Amino acid sequence: MDTTMRRGSKIILFVVMSAIALIQIFPLIWLINFSFLKSGDFFGSSFLKWPEAFQWKNYADAFSNGRVPTYFMNSLFVTLTTVIVSAVLALMMSYAFTRMNWKLKGPTMNFIMLGMIIPIHATLLPNFIMFNKLNMLDHLGTLIIPYIAFSIPISMFIMTGFLETIPRVIEESAIIDGAGVFTILFRIILPMTKPAIATVSVLNFITWWNEFIMANTFLVSEDLKTLPFSIMKFTGQYSSNYGAQFAVMTCIAIPSILFYLLFTEQLTKGITAGAVKG
Amino acid sequence: MHQVMSNKKTIFLLVVPGFLFFLFMVCVPIVMSVYYGMTDWKGIGDYNMVGLENYINILIHDKVFWRSLWNAILLVIATVVLQHPIAILFAILLTHMGKWEKLYRVLFFIPAVISIVVTSKLWSAIYHPNFGLLNKVLESIGLTSLKQEWLGNPDIAIWSLIVTIMWQGFGYALLLYYAGLQGIPEDLYEAAKLDGANYTQLYTKIIIPLLAPMMRVAIILAVITCLKQMETVFLMTNGGPGESTQFLGNYVYKAAFSSSLYGYGNAISVLFVIFCLILTVIMNKLLKKDVGEF
Numbered sequence: 252m253d254t255t256m257r258r259g260s261k262i263i264l265f266v267v268m269s270a271i272a273l274i275q276i277f278p279l280i281w282l283i284n285f286s287f288l289k290s291g292d293f294f295g296s297s298f299l300k301w302p303e304a305f306q307w308k309n310y311a312d313a314f315s316n317g318r319v320p321t322y323f324m325n326s327l328f329v330t331l332t333t334v335i336v337s338a339v340l341a342l343m344m345s346y347a348f349t350r351m352n353w354k355l356k357g358p359t360m361n362f363i364m365l366g367m368i369i370p371i372h373a374t375l376l377p378n379f380i381m382f383n384k385l386n387m388l389d390h391l392g393t394l395i396i397p398y399i400a401f402s403i404p405i406s407m408f409i410m411t412g413f414l415e416t417i418p419r420v421i422e423e424s425a426i427i428d429g430a431g432v433f434t435i436l437f438r439i440i441l442p443m444t445k446p447a448i449a450t451v452s453v454l455n456f457i458t459w460w461n462e463f464i465m466a467n468t469f470l471v472s473e474d475l476k477t478l479p480f481s482i483m484k485f486t487g488q489y490s491s492n493y494g495a496q497f498a499v500m501t502c503i504a505i506p507s508i509l510f511y512l513l514f515t516e517q518l519t520k521g522i523t524a525g526a527v528k529g
Numbered sequence: 530m531h532q533v534m535s536n537k538k539t540i541f542l543l544v545v546p547g548f549l550f551f552l553f554m555v556c557v558p559i560v561m562s563v564y565y566g567m568t569d570w571k572g573i574g575d576y577n578m579v580g581l582e583n584y585i586n587i588l589i590h591d592k593v594f595w596r597s598l599w600n601a602i603l604l605v606i607a608t609v610v611l612q613h614p615i616a617i618l619f620a621i622l623l624t625h626m627g628k629w630e631k632l633y634r635v636l637f638f639i640p641a642v643i644s645i646v647v648t649s650k651l652w653s654a655i656y657h658p659n660f661g662l663l664n665k666v667l668e669s670i671g672l673t674s675l676k677q678e679w680l681g682n683p684d685i686a687i688w689s690l691i692v693t694i695m696w697q698g699f700g701y702a703l704l705l706y707y708a709g710l711q712g713i714p715e716d717l718y719e720a721a722k723l724d725g726a727n728y729t730q731l732y733t734k735i736i737i738p739l740l741a742p743m744m745r746v747a748i749i750l751a752v753i754t755c756l757k758q759m760e761t762v763f764l765m766t767n768g769g770p771g772e773s774t775q776f777l778g779n780y781v782y783k784a785a786f787s788s789s790l791y792g793y794g795n796a797i798s799v800l801f802v803i804f805c806l807i808l809t810v811i812m813n814k815l816l817k818k819d820v821g822e823f
Contacts, residue, residue: 264622264625264626265626265629267622268619268622268623268626268633271615271619271637272633272636272637274696275636275637275639275640275696275699275700276636276639278640278651278652278655278662278696279639279640279643279651281655281662282651282654285654293659293660294659294660297665298662298665298666298669337547340546340547340550341547343542343543343544343546343547344543344544344547344548346543347539347540347543347544348544350534351534351535351536351539351540351543352534352535353535353537353540359544359548363548363551365806366551366555367753368753368805368806368809369555369559369802369805370756370757370759370777370778370801370802370805371757372757372759372777372778372779372781372782372798372801373558373559373562373778373781373798373799373801373802373805374554374555374558374559374562374798375781375782375785375798376558376562376565376781376785376791376794376795376798377557377558377559377561377562377565377795377798378554378558380561380565380791381557381558381561396550396553396554397554399550399554400550400551400553400554400555401554401555403547403550403551404551426533431533431539432533432534432536432539432543433539436543457642460644461643461644461645461646463644463645463646463760463764464759464760464763464778464782468782468786478644479644479645479646479647482646482647482650483646486650493654493660496650497654500647500650500651503643503644503646503647504643504644504647507642507643507644508639508642508643510642511635511638511639511642512635515631515634515635515638518704519634519704519707519708519711522704522705522708
């Protein structure tokens, strides 16, 4: 369609698009720029500055005082466990809800979909009380369990939409050949639902990699904290060390961006697939 | 076929593990909140049942509760009136970008994947009165008189927050509409052009109406997200100055953990959930009527 556009309007189009893109991206460029400055260099009127000497020390501080490596591993463990377990559970449930016949599946599905509306924050206090009573506070599992629970509604929303597009013929012949539901699900359906599984995984990864408020409430030990807490380390006692704070923020932002760049097509396709159903 | 697909034991094995997570982490807590919301529990020690006292106090006397709701509604309005129309426009423009489409799509979406902790701290720095980017930009374009403490002024802080939240959520809204546009069959564009429709007609008469179901989903998702807003507030202003930027999620947290009013905080949680449910039902009804069935 772009071939029919005149040259003039094409230039306007690019200018307008670039303006918004700049608004979206510039704060991050500013962030990375300032992560290489000495705190004293922040002042003055120019909004981007070539550092006189790159302050790699900011990054060294970030890694040591911000405990980036430890927190990174904690985040990775919590997020990967959540992503894998919730993908498997959501796939199993979605299959039962779209393919199998049982009386209560309509109401149960609606009930679970209500979970998309429930704010995490409304469950924060009772979950805190519950974990406290069960002596479960301050374990990484205390994060993983609610993360999985809150991943299920949105994951099922996307997966059931995708499963409905898969024709039933293949399953029918598999059943005639004597295959059971689990064989069908994990040998036939699972490979076919890879795109939906990928989308759900990317979405969940982004959500839980960045989750902060539950981690802030349920974790106490320094050794168990997740990546967002690296920043918090620099906002209290090190509040004046903006250079290191910006370096930590860059360290946390970069993996998310790289992960997104890796799976950007998947995310777009998945949202498209979900949108068709929605 | 029917027999295999109706096997109760299989259905049980497929559904129950996931459902248990959901039940114990999402449903049970809400029932617990309803219970604790009817007590005067301070977080430790004994407590008394006070019935609906907390709920009545909140609804009748608690100005901060209503301020929190109002702030959420301001955010909803800003999102629906500003962010979404811009997102629709740019989603449409994006489809005309040819080989640049992907690059721009990625640029728009990047803020949405970055941790809220990072974006909150980043925007706190952008709003910083001394070295903040915003004041520097205003100075360099000659608007020095507009320079100020963006998060320190109770009248302005809420808008500073709203801008941050909209900045982060813009890419997501755009991607939803872009996805909606991808779902519209290519031959519709061709057919409209053969019939002599120009761009304006093509979009106002065909594309936008076809995008309506997507708008419904996107707006409902946005409203839910606006209500649930908490982390940005927690990290940027913690509800202040005063209570001018308070949101319900943050207020629940503050009541329980800073003021040790567990019972009261749980009652706010319950009203929070009820409010989310009511608003979603209303939105669903309203928008369904507006766009018709698809």
